[in-house]
Amino acid sequence: KKRGNIYLSGAGPSAWHEEYPVAKGKRQSPVDINTNKTKFDPKLAADPLTIRFSDSCCQSIVNTGISFQVTSNGAGCELSGGPLDSTYQFAQFHAHWGAYLKTTGSEHTVDGVSYPAELHLVHWNTKYDDFKDAVDKPDGLAVIAVFFKRGKEHPGFGKIQDLFSKIPAKGAKVNIDFEFNPGLLMPPDSENYWTYLGSLTTPPLYESVTWIVMKEPLEVSVEQIAILRTLLWETPNGVSQMYNNFRPPVPLRDRVIRASFG
Ligand SMILES: COc1ccc([C@H]2OC(=S)NC2=O)c(OC)c1
Numbered sequence: 001k002k003r004g005n006i007y008l009s010g011a012g013p014s015a016w017h018e019e020y021p022v023a024k025g026k027r028q029s030p031v032d033i034n035t036n037k038t039k040f041d042p043k044l045a046a047d048p049l050t051i052r053f054s055d056s057c058c059q060s061i062v063n064t065g066i067s068f069q070v071t072s073n074g075a076g077c078e079l080s081g082g083p084l085d086s087t088y089q090f091a092q093f094h095a096h097w098g099a100y101l102k103t104t105g106s107e108h109t110v111d112g113v114s115y116p117a118e119l120h121l122v123h124w125n126t127k128y129d130d131f132k133d134a135v136d137k138p139d140g141l142a143v144i145a146v147f148f149k150r151g152k153e154h155p156g157f158g159k160i161q162d163l164f165s166k167i168p169a170k171g172a173k174v175n176i177d178f179e180f181n182p183g184l185l186m187p188p189d190s191e192n193y194w195t196y197l198g199s200l201t202t203p204p205l206y207e208s209v210t211w212i213v214m215k216e217p218l219e220v221s222v223e224q225i226a227i228l229r230t231l232l233w234e235t236p237n238g239v240s241q242m243y244n245n246f247r248p249p250v251p252l253r254d255r256v257i258r259a260s261f262g
């Protein structure tokens, strides 16, 4: 059945549990990161997170109907160490963002504070055959979250945004015929992060994600935040600008968020 826009149809995220009971599960995402309750874990620094990206790993960009998605064959792009007991391969990155000049937009919050957008760099555990096999396993995915904050322009991200006009509607896809290293989208300091066990933040909400949330945001210009909304999506009132494609934080339940830094 035509489900339409999962954020704008019916009551939105607060109604997802009706079709996806796991929405009220024990390890859902996103969450608020209360920095008074995070726990420094020296083991995370002892086995440093190793983030490897390459210039040749991004093949195409598609409008998924709820975000843009840069898709990768993962060549030379692997994640290991830190909280991970296995090697994870890069699959795609996308983002979630808010409305014009609003501060909301990110999915995770820090001490109750939102950022205007949040980037997700998605990796799957290579102990499984492929992303589809990994996506619903408890240790199946590792997602690096990078907060965007308004500041100086980020020319690298601008190269990806230049493609938005070519993918105006859901399902539209174009090849990326230039080298783009997703490492450009990591904040200057990617040593300091929080990690916890969580889930996909949209249906099917699988509880399969080891989250790695970078403490330091990435600066992009106010115009670049605005350009995110030039992507289009279907709404109950017809096609319009894509924004507020984020799930608000859900209860942490019986979890502790670990910090890689003291
Ligand atoms: C089937 O594959 C999916 C489905 C949903 C998500 C959502 O969960 C997070 S996290 N961001 C999202 O948009 C996904 O992301 C890795 C992958």
Ligand SMILES: [Zn+2]
Pocket: 094, 095, 096, 120, 201
């Ligand atoms: Zn996401």
